[in-house]
Amino acid sequence: MSLLEVREVTKTYSLKNRYGRTSQKNEVVNNVSFSLNRDTCLGLIGESGSGKSTLVKIILGLEKPDQGEVRFRGKSLFKLHSHELKELRRDLQVVFQDCYNSVNPRLTIEEIVAEPLRNYEKMTAEQQRKKVQELLEIVCLHPDEMKKYPHQCSGGQLQRVNIARAIALKPKMILLDEPVSSLDMVVQADIIDLLADLRDMFQLSYLFISHDLHTVRYLADQLMVMDKGRIIETLNDMDQLDQLKHPISRELITTI
Ligand SMILES: Nc1ncnc2c1ncn2[C@@H]1O[C@H](COP(=O)(O)OP(=O)(O)OP(=O)(O)O)[C@@H](O)[C@H]1O
Ligand SMILES: [Mg+2]
Numbered sequence: 001m002s003l004l005e006v007r008e009v010t011k012t013y014s015l016k017n018r019y020g021r022t023s024q025k026n027e028v029v030n031n032v033s034f035s036l037n038r039d040t041c042l043g044l045i046g047e048s049g050s051g052k053s054t055l056v057k058i059i060l061g062l063e064k065p066d067q068g069e070v071r072f073r074g075k076s077l078f079k080l081h082s083h084e085l086k087e088l089r090r091d092l093q094v095v096f097q098d099c100y101n102s103v104n105p106r107l108t109i110e111e112i113v114a115e116p117l118r119n120y121e122k123m124t125a126e127q128q129r130k131k132v133q134e135l136l137e138i139v140c141l142h143p144d145e146m147k148k149y150p151h152q153c154s155g156g157q158l159q160r161v162n163i164a165r166a167i168a169l170k171p172k173m174i175l176l177d178e179p180v181s182s183l184d185m186v187v188q189a190d191i192i193d194l195l196a197d198l199r200d201m202f203q204l205s206y207l208f209i210s211h212d213l214h215t216v217r218y219l220a221d222q223l224m225v226m227d228k229g230r231i232i233e234t235l236n237d238m239d240q241l242d243q244l245k246h247p248i249s250r251e252l253i254t255t256i
Helices: 052-059 082-089 109-120 125-138 143-147 155-167 185-202 213-219 238-243 247-253
Strands: 004-016 022-036 041-046 067-072 092-095 173-177 205-210 222-227 230-235
Touching: 004 052, 022 052, 022 067, 022 230, 041 052, 041 213, 052 067, 052 173, 052 205, 082 092, 092 155, 109 125, 109 143, 109 155, 125 143, 125 155, 155 185, 185 205, 185 213, 205 213, 213 238, 222 238, 222 247, 230 238, 230 247
Parallel strands: 041 205, 041 222, 092 173, 173 205
Antiparallel strands: 004 022, 004 067, 222 230
């Protein structure tokens, strides 16, 4: 059984004119279907505005599709009660591109990483602190960083914090929505290496999203190309990138 199954998902946003009437319908995700197995990294690439982040929001249950179904571990997300969805979300985490906006600026790094532990685990303050220390170590951050606030961290450090928070509950899958796009090249490579190590360490599955094939190909086992809300091409073997046929996919290849 697939870990994640997305079936015929469609999402349309209505654009309203200044009188509040619907002037145009924008099909942002159009009949998208795919599945992702355990221990797999599926890369999703597409130009800006092709609908990648909207798809992530739908998979997380933050947006409801007009049509279609999302199943995680065999359970249909949109049929679950909120407490069932909360339980399922233990295993389905996310890391977004904008590391600063992904955290509460008023919390310390320790409090940020402890958030999921507070929400899901019954731990004493001491156990929680030890666990946060352990998680920071895994993402290669010094325990001294625990007392810092987000504005005192670099982008790379803060993305490591976001990753530490994402792995805190030992999830089965992480949605990575352009997790390195806002970082400089050297830091990008470090974070990609870290994600590769974590994948092995925790047998994680990733949906790795980017508009850049360059970063995706280091991690991904399989690839989907999205354009104007549709999956226009899929590849089951990253060693066969030259087999991509669609002109838009070919254009992406020229960037690597
Ligand atoms: N809440 C919304 N209401 C109306 N339109 C929206 C909404 N959210 C997204 N869109 C539109 O949907 C389209 C797809 O947006 P989305 O953020 O999913 O693209 P993306 O592929 O993630 O792009 P990027 O690579 O820039 O992050 C865009 O045209 C965007 O303007
Ligand atoms: Mg996006």
